[in-house]
Amino acid sequence: MSSTFLGMPAAPPRSPYGAGNLRGERTFPEAAAHELGNDQLRANLHRATRTIRAKRLAVTAELPDWEELRAAGAAVKNEAMGRLPELLEQLEAKVTEAGGTVHWARDAAEANALVTELVAATGSREVIKVKSMATQEIGLNEHLESQGITAHETDLAELIVQLADDRPSHILVPAIHRNREEIRRIFLERIPGVDPGLDSVPAELAAAARAYLREKFMSVPVAVSGANFGIAETGTLSVVESEGNGRMCLTLPRTLITVMGIEKVLPRYADLEVFLQLLPRSSTGERMNPYTTLWTGVTPGDGPQDFHLVLLDNGRTAALADPIGREALNCIRCSACLNVCPVYERVGGHAYGSTYPGPIGAVLTPQLAGTHAAKNDPNASLPYASTLCGACYDACPVKIDIPSLLVELRHQTTERTGRSAERLAMKAAAAVMGRPKLYTTAQRAAAIGRIAAGRDGKISHLPPPLGGWTESRDITAPPRRTFRAWYASQEGRDALAAAAAEHPADTEMPEEER
Amino acid sequence: MNARETVLGRVRDALALAPRPAVAVSRDYRRGRGLPDPERLDLLVDRLVDYKAQVRTCTATETSATLAEMLAGLGARRVGIPAGLDRTWLSDWTGDLVEDRPDVPAPSLAELDAVVTASAVTCAETGTIFLDGSHDQGRRALTLVPDVHVCVVDLSQVTAGIPEAMERLVPERPTTLISGPSATSDIELERVEGVHGPRTLVVVIRTDR
Ligand code: SF4
Numbered sequence: 187m188s189s190t191f192l193g194m195p196a197a198p199p200r201s202p203y204g205a206g207n208l209r210g211e212r213t214f215p216e217a218a219a220h221e222l223g224n225d226q227l228r229a230n231l232h233r234a235t236r237t238i239r240a241k242r243l244a245v246t247a248e249l250p251d252w253e254e255l256r257a258a259g260a261a262v263k264n265e266a267m268g269r270l271p272e273l274l275e276q277l278e279a280k281v282t283e284a285g286g287t288v289h290w291a292r293d294a295a296e297a298n299a300l301v302t303e304l305v306a307a308t309g310s311r312e313v314i315k316v317k318s319m320a321t322q323e324i325g326l327n328e329h330l331e332s333q334g335i336t337a338h339e340t341d342l343a344e345l346i347v348q349l350a351d352d353r354p355s356h357i358l359v360p361a362i363h364r365n366r367e368e369i370r371r372i373f374l375e376r377i378p379g380v381d382p383g384l385d386s387v388p389a390e391l392a393a394a395a396r397a398y399l400r401e402k403f404m405s406v407p408v409a410v411s412g413a414n415f416g417i418a419e420t421g422t423l424s425v426v427e428s429e430g431n432g433r434m435c436l437t438l439p440r441t442l443i444t445v446m447g448i449e450k451v452l453p454r455y456a457d458l459e460v461f462l463q464l465l466p467r468s469s470t471g472e473r474m475n476p477y478t479t480l481w482t483g484v485t486p487g488d489g490p491q492d493f494h495l496v497l498l499d500n501g502r503t504a505a506l507a508d509p510i511g512r513e514a515l516n517c518i519r520c521s522a523c524l525n526v527c528p529v530y531e532r533v534g535g536h537a538y539g540s541t542y543p544g545p546i547g548a549v550l551t552p553q554l555a556g557t558h559a560a561k562n563d564p565n566a567s568l569p570y571a572s573t574l575c576g577a578c579y580d581a582c583p584v585k586i587d588i589p590s591l592l593v594e595l596r597h598q599t600t601e602r603t604g605r606s607a608e609r610l611a612m613k614a615a616a617a618v619m620g621r622p623k624l625y626t627t628a629q630r631a632a633a634i635g636r637i638a639a640g641r642d643g644k645i646s647h648l649p650p651p652l653g654g655w656t657e658s659r660d661i662t663a664p665p666r667r668t669f670r671a672w673y674a675s676q677e678g679r680d681a682l683a684a685a686a687a688e689h690p691a692d693t694e695m696p697e698e699e700r
Numbered sequence: 701m702n703a704r705e706t707v708l709g710r711v712r713d714a715l716a717l718a719p720r721p722a723v724a725v726s727r728d729y730r731r732g733r734g735l736p737d738p739e740r741l742d743l744l745v746d747r748l749v750d751y752k753a754q755v756r757t758c759t760a761t762e763t764s765a766t767l768a769e770m771l772a773g774l775g776a777r778r779v780g781i782p783a784g785l786d787r788t789w790l791s792d793w794t795g796d797l798v799e800d801r802p803d804v805p806a807p808s809l810a811e812l813d814a815v816v817t818a819s820a821v822t823c824a825e826t827g828t829i830f831l832d833g834s835h836d837q838g839r840r841a842l843t844l845v846p847d848v849h850v851c852v853v854d855l856s857q858v859t860a861g862i863p864e865a866m867e868r869l870v871p872e873r874p875t876t877l878i879s880g881p882s883a884t885s886d887i888e889l890e891r892v893e894g895v896h897g898p899r900t901l902v903v904v905i906r907t908d909r
Pocket of ligand 1: 468516517518519520521522523524546578581582583584585586
């Protein structure tokens with residue numbers, strides 16, 4: 187049954203202010219300045235991101251058709267977004283046909299209430315969880331806790347984060363900011379009955395987690411999961427993982443509740459052949475992750491006999507209504523863009539204040555939750571959490587042009603708030619990168635050019651230190667959507683070269699911009 | 701309006717405000733690839749060893765001798781099998797054989813020292829074994845709870861790449877993709893093999909099947 191479209195389309199709402207985990211307490215430059223004081227964090231991050239980068243490059247270089255896979259991945263995602271209404275209805279019909287129940291949630295509060303009700307109906311006061319960004323985004327664990335239901339995270343890193351009352355700092359390795367000694371102390375304090383002689387060797391720590399969680403897997407009758415992909419054609423859902431905690435959660439409990447953002451739907455089963463190649467290689471730098479589970483509704487005699495799928499909006503439709511920003515919805519959460527980002531590598535995930543950190547977080551978070559000028563919203567500073575170096579675009583398996591999205595978001599923020607965008611940009615860059623280098627000066631010229639341009643698309647005034655440069659000439663602003671094209675064009679190269687020549691490498695930030 | 705109608709209405713509104721051009725997906729990546737038997741075998745063995753799986757090759761007539769030897773080497777005494785497994789595969793095995801039933805609670809499966817199953821498809825390029833819940837592979841819990849999984853793969857079931865493997869699957873079946881034993885790199889990115897799934901994966905490849 188499909189409802190017919192009547193009347194004028196209305197702009198869909200963002201995720202409601204104040205709900206869930208899509209907004210930090212401080213602006214990015216403030217939070218970044220704080221995180222930069224943590225040397226341990228920086229050392230852990232540097233080592234981790236460098237290791238994953240090397241692995242990813244090795245396994246992506248191995249495939250002669252990597253670029254063709256990326257192109258197909260991007261095209262399938264674009265197709266899915268354009269056909270979203272019919273695909274969601276098809277997914278719903280197929281899951282229902284296969285014995286599952288489909289629910290819809292407009293926002294975080296509605297999804298939390300739905301899941302709570304479903305858990306309560308089973309009589310259980312505990313759930314086991316397999317890593318899911320959607321449930322982190324809506325703050326499900328906190329909500330369940332407030333309703334007297336204990337949620338046990340079962341992914342090792344999520345468990346570490348949960349036991350330490352901490353927040354995840356990376357999409358893939360949420361405890362990337364913790365070292366082994368810290369983890370040993372967390373386990374000793376928080377895992378009941380753990381061996382007091384516990385060593386800090388990773389294998390021993392993993393064994394301690396295995397023993398603790400084993401009992402939960404065998405006894406808790408309800409699991410909550412996310413999903414990497416949902417196939418409209420067949421109603422098949424998938425979870426891609428490494429440790430086997432996903433298989434445990436998806437197989438052993440009587441009841442399974444899966445919370446999936448509506449943007450995760452793919453048209454065809456065959457599309458998995460693209461994403462199952464793109465995701466593991468981009469994510470952990472492996473040819474394939476150890477375990478992937480594909481399930482369709484309920485299978486008698488095998489796995490959960492009661493299956494619920496919760497389809498979540500929470501600002502996704504608002505993003506979809508933005509002709510440029512919607513590209514962020516194509517993200518498959520591989521985290522490659524985090525691992526190549528010079529800004530992320532210095533400040534870590536917490537500075538972004540949202541479930542979604544790094545370059546993708548800087549574009550996705552403001553899309554989902556909006557930026558509220560009146561409230562001095564930390565999300566308004568996120569589009570400036572970048573040097574626009576372009577590494578994220580090159581790494582992205584579905585070719586999301588993150589630099590262009592950032593530039594567009596900066597433009598939208600400035601138009602709406604009238605705030606001095608270049609000040610924000612420089613503050614963010616200065617806070618993170620330390621002394622501004624030649625290349626950031628040049629890139630700022632490009633980015634600011636886009637922002638400072640008036641209605642006629644000409645830049646006639648630039649702020650210091652680039653002000654003097656524009657007094658003598660009008661530069662054409664990089665047009666919307668084609669920042670990268672401009673950046674690569676002769677015109678772009680000339681403009682950047684001119685900026686570089688007139689502002690040598692040792693150009694310091696004006697004092698008030700620091 | 702209920703949540704379903706609201707969300708679908710918003711999606712339609714969004715697409716009306718920002719219409720999307722139709723997209724043609726070109727699948728120029730490698731599909732329908734074939735590789736000669738020896739190459740697929742070499743590639744698969746290389747990948748499995750890389751994942752720290754134990755690998756043995758044998759012919760079909762050597763199946764039961766090979767399995768008996770592997771199980772003895774692992775120190776197994778109680779071995780679980782799915783109801784539909786070819787019993788002759790274990791005719792040389794002298795320990796306890798436990799046939800799985802749907803009513804056996806999952807925690808009891810932990811009492812098995814190992815489980816022996818067949819498999820549906822295997823991808824050589826990534827070293828990925830696909831289980832689809834057929835009678836010779838059993839329900840998912842059976843290959844998850846015991847600490848050792850011995851999996852028999854026939855070379856004729858081995859494809860070159862992922863697209864060729866996916867093509868052979870039945871989407872509606874509960875499907876598990878296995879690429880080596882479970883692992884985590886969550887602590888300082890140091891790889892630790894064996895977290896929640898079977899800590900030992902043994903793959904027996906039958907080269908003449
Ligand atoms: S934006 Fe691209 S690179 Fe970043 S997490 Fe998403 S899919 Fe991966």
